Amino acid sequence: xxxxxxxxxxxFRATYFLESAVPLQQAAEVIAGEQSSGTFLTLPxxxxxxxxxxxxxxxxxxxxxxxxxxxxxxxxxxxxxxxAVFHRGEIEIAFPIENVGANLPTLMATIAGNLFELxxxxxxxxxxxxxxxxxxxxxxGPKFGVEGTRKMAGVHGRPVIGTIIKPSVGLSPEKTAELxxxxxxxxxxxxxxxxxxxxxxxxxFDARLAAVMPVLQKHADRTGQMPMYAINISGTIDxxxxxxxxxxxxxxTCIMASTxxxxxAGLQHLRQHTxxxxxxxxxxxxxxxxxxxxxxxxxxxxxxLRLAGxxxxxxxxxxxxxxxxxxxxxxxxxxCLAPFAGVSPLMPVFSSGQWAGLAPIIHGQLGSDDLMHLxxxxxxxxxxxxxxxxxxxxxxxxxxxxxxxxxEYAETHPALRAAIEHFGGVxx
Amino acid sequence: xxxxxxxxxxxFRATYFLESAVPLQQAAEVIAGEQSSGTFLTLPxxxxxxxxxxxxxxxxxxxxxxxxxxxxxxxxxxxxxxxAVFHRGEIEIAFPIENVGANLPTLMATIAGNLFELxxxxxxxxxxxxxxxxxxxxxxGPKFGVEGTRKMAGVHGRPVIGTIIKPSVGLSPEKTAELxxxxxxxxxxxxxxxxxxxxxxxxxFDARLAAVMPVLQKHADRTGQMPMYAINISGTIDxxxxxxxxxxxxxxTCIMASTxxxxxAGLQHLRQHTxxxxxxxxxxxxxxxxxxxxxxxxxxxxxxLRLAGxxxxxxxxxxxxxxxxxxxxxxxxxxCLAPFAGVSPLMPVFSSGQWAGLAPIIHGQLGSDDLMHLxxxxxxxxxxxxxxxxxxxxxxxxxxxxxxxxxEYAETHPALRAAIEHFGGVxx
Numbered sequence: 001x002x003x004x005x006x007x008x009x010x011x012f013r014a015t016y017f018l019e020s021a022v023p024l025q026q027a028a029e030v031i032a033g034e035q036s037s038g039t040f041l042t043l044p045x046x047x048x049x050x051x052x053x054x055x056x057x058x059x060x061x062x063x064x065x066x067x068x069x070x071x072x073x074x075x076x077x078x079x080x081x082x083x084a085v086f087h088r089g090e091i092e093i094a095f096p097i098e099n100v101g102a103n104l105p106t107l108m109a110t111i112a113g114n115l116f117e118l119x120x121x122x123x124x125x126x127x128x129x130x131x132x133x134x135x136x137x138x139x140x141g142p143k144f145g146v147e148g149t150r151k152m153a154g155v156h157g158r159p160v161i162g163t164i165i166k167p168s169v170g171l172s173p174e175k176t177a178e179l180x181x182x183x184x185x186x187x188x189x190x191x192x193x194x195x196x197x198x199x200x201x202x203x204x205f206d207a208r209l210a211a212v213m214p215v216l217q218k219h220a221d222r223t224g225q226m227p228m229y230a231i232n233i234s235g236t237i238d239x240x241x242x243x244x245x246x247x248x249x250x251x252x253t254c255i256m257a258s259t260x261x262x263x264x265a266g267l268q269h270l271r272q273h274t275x276x277x278x279x280x281x282x283x284x285x286x287x288x289x290x291x292x293x294x295x296x297x298x299x300x301x302x303x304x305l306r307l308a309g310x311x312x313x314x315x316x317x318x319x320x321x322x323x324x325x326x327x328x329x330x331x332x333x334x335x336c337l338a339p340f341a342g343v344s345p346l347m348p349v350f351s352s353g354q355w356a357g358l359a360p361i362i363h364g365q366l367g368s369d370d371l372m373h374l375x376x377x378x379x380x381x382x383x384x385x386x387x388x389x390x391x392x393x394x395x396x397x398x399x400x401x402x403x404x405x406x407x408e409y410a411e412t413h414p415a416l417r418a419a420i421e422h423f424g425g426v427x428x
Numbered sequence: 429x430x431x432x433x434x435x436x437x438x439x440f441r442a443t444y445f446l447e448s449a450v451p452l453q454q455a456a457e458v459i460a461g462e463q464s465s466g467t468f469l470t471l472p473x474x475x476x477x478x479x480x481x482x483x484x485x486x487x488x489x490x491x492x493x494x495x496x497x498x499x500x501x502x503x504x505x506x507x508x509x510x511x512a513v514f515h516r517g518e519i520e521i522a523f524p525i526e527n528v529g530a531n532l533p534t535l536m537a538t539i540a541g542n543l544f545e546l547x548x549x550x551x552x553x554x555x556x557x558x559x560x561x562x563x564x565x566x567x568x569g570p571k572f573g574v575e576g577t578r579k580m581a582g583v584h585g586r587p588v589i590g591t592i593i594k595p596s597v598g599l600s601p602e603k604t605a606e607l608x609x610x611x612x613x614x615x616x617x618x619x620x621x622x623x624x625x626x627x628x629x630x631x632x633f634d635a636r637l638a639a640v641m642p643v644l645q646k647h648a649d650r651t652g653q654m655p656m657y658a659i660n661i662s663g664t665i666d667x668x669x670x671x672x673x674x675x676x677x678x679x680x681t682c683i684m685a686s687t688x689x690x691x692x693a694g695l696q697h698l699r700q701h702t703x704x705x706x707x708x709x710x711x712x713x714x715x716x717x718x719x720x721x722x723x724x725x726x727x728x729x730x731x732x733l734r735l736a737g738x739x740x741x742x743x744x745x746x747x748x749x750x751x752x753x754x755x756x757x758x759x760x761x762x763x764c765l766a767p768f769a770g771v772s773p774l775m776p777v778f779s780s781g782q783w784a785g786l787a788p789i790i791h792g793q794l795g796s797d798d799l800m801h802l803x804x805x806x807x808x809x810x811x812x813x814x815x816x817x818x819x820x821x822x823x824x825x826x827x828x829x830x831x832x833x834x835x836e837y838a839e840t841h842p843a844l845r846a847a848i849e850h851f852g853g854v855x856x
Contacts, residue, residue, distance in 0.1 A: 105689035116714025261533035263691005286544025
């Protein structure tokens, strides 16, 4: 957009699904005004020059079929709206970069703040976000990303095969270390804590780290590769920094945190200090995304976490125990790997109800091996034990990558065959 | 609950609205299992003793009328559920305290984590949270709360009257200071930044603080009371601490942050360091709460922010420009003030489309003066200027507290009368 002074205004853009009790263009203008220089009245200090320079612009309105009932109740709409229908469509809004600066909480307040609460709005979902590269470069971005994760895990040319410490609650540090020993002996690439496990009184973080690290080191000495253990350091800022330092001092190669709860400032602080990849656990994410007319779509969410500096991010599993359809899960993984304003890609983490037989589905639909495939019960619950569980995962991916039908590959690979027999009926 | 060893298990409890494709009790058990020691299979390390000690218990299931269509789509439910209806009701789950410890992100991962994504779940909303006092005492809680806010603002026996710097975007530090000067001259108790304004290149935080603080100090020297200015320090952890220190060094008495984006770890870190009350701006909250079958209810949300250490928290306005019905807004304010496990109450902040004439509604419905009433346009846009705007707000509350009808009180109070004439038609 040409400014009145002849200069080119630098902008970033957000795309939304919008449902509104007033016409779409009008609602879009209300959002743009509320999220830049607007309030419900023209104010004394709000000069035309100021408005021209700082106002957000509605750059696209693409109507869809209206609805006869609102997706979300609005008391304001019930009082004020005269239309008999609820207008629906996609809108794009362009915000001046200088409104925000390199400030992640303020970027979020602008694109995902009070706009969800506006009375005109009976549905609003942030679908996507586009920043100029020069603006994106002002945020930290992933320190490790896909390449750094692969390098530190020592895994190339195939997915990183991983598991989650289970049971997620109740294991003592000693029992955890025993399980880790078995998993490493079985050749696992990656282990993570459950998000429910961080620093409980019966298994404090320090005791868990002290129990687990010598076991990891023993296998690193044996194989020449430290297994990547994403230990859950979630806690206060001070606790997380202290735990990060302890992990790195002990030779660990990954940290994990519940990113929705430590927050973007917490994540960015970890990014600033970390010497190892940050495994972002998105628990709570369902509350922000499950309704199609509310919240945030993953395409936008992963960009925000990329800006803040996550390296690995959960995308659910295919055919898993969660609500999400496979095509949505695979699209999330593809989004993590897609170019975004010069910001490094994220390593997508497939997890929840995963087992060896799902590898061909992921491989076929994603068309990439840049991912982590985590099976909790699918490895630890394998009928022939943990080693067979890990082997079955590798075999599933070998079959997928070689284009051999799973059943055929299983004929000569007993661990995969046992997985199919045990998990196939449960999970398919 | 009596443990098998005869001891009393210490628990906290979460209440949910649940809609499910499987019978309610079954879905509740799945949630309790997933959020404690469960996975989709019984695992080698998961002994009966471990399960008994660490499992979450379903302590209440209160059915409601079922639905014929799901509130939220679940691909899992479409594959697996055999029932023709979607079961609905309230459930309560009791979690062992020792599963979590004094760790806020892990508390959230437990009560508001992956459970939103479970395939059985076609609707889930965290309604409430109850902790034993001994457990709540392990979290910081508000450092100032209602009493500390009142003391530092020098306002007793009536609401704190405040405003928001408008226009929210575009004002230079000098123009901001001019507006602050006018507001303080008019006798305002409290001023806050808009959440869109933190540290933009055209009005950097340091320049804004440097411009505003001498003005505030001038009025403090004049009146003996420093006006409370909630300056938006949102940013990285290091930026926020540095800004907090600068605010306090300059004599400021409040800081503000976008709490959903700095996160609970960010908020707790501010709580740990702050010498002044923390004004919690909940922008983005709409995405978490607007659908009645998803997300988090304010009753639970404010408890979490109380644990983390917020002092003041937004609750929207009555008759405002947002979606929320008045009874819900007032219930939110009441929740902030209600007892909770020995944790100090929060100062509720009424904001959005507020003006003098709404005081009697709030007063009548809340039955308390422990609140902040913020009018942006309702003060700065008053037809007789900012001073009349502030006066009208005070007069509105005088009328409310004295039980005099607004119109009658306005007969002898011209600022209130002008507010009614100007805003009454726009906003009522």
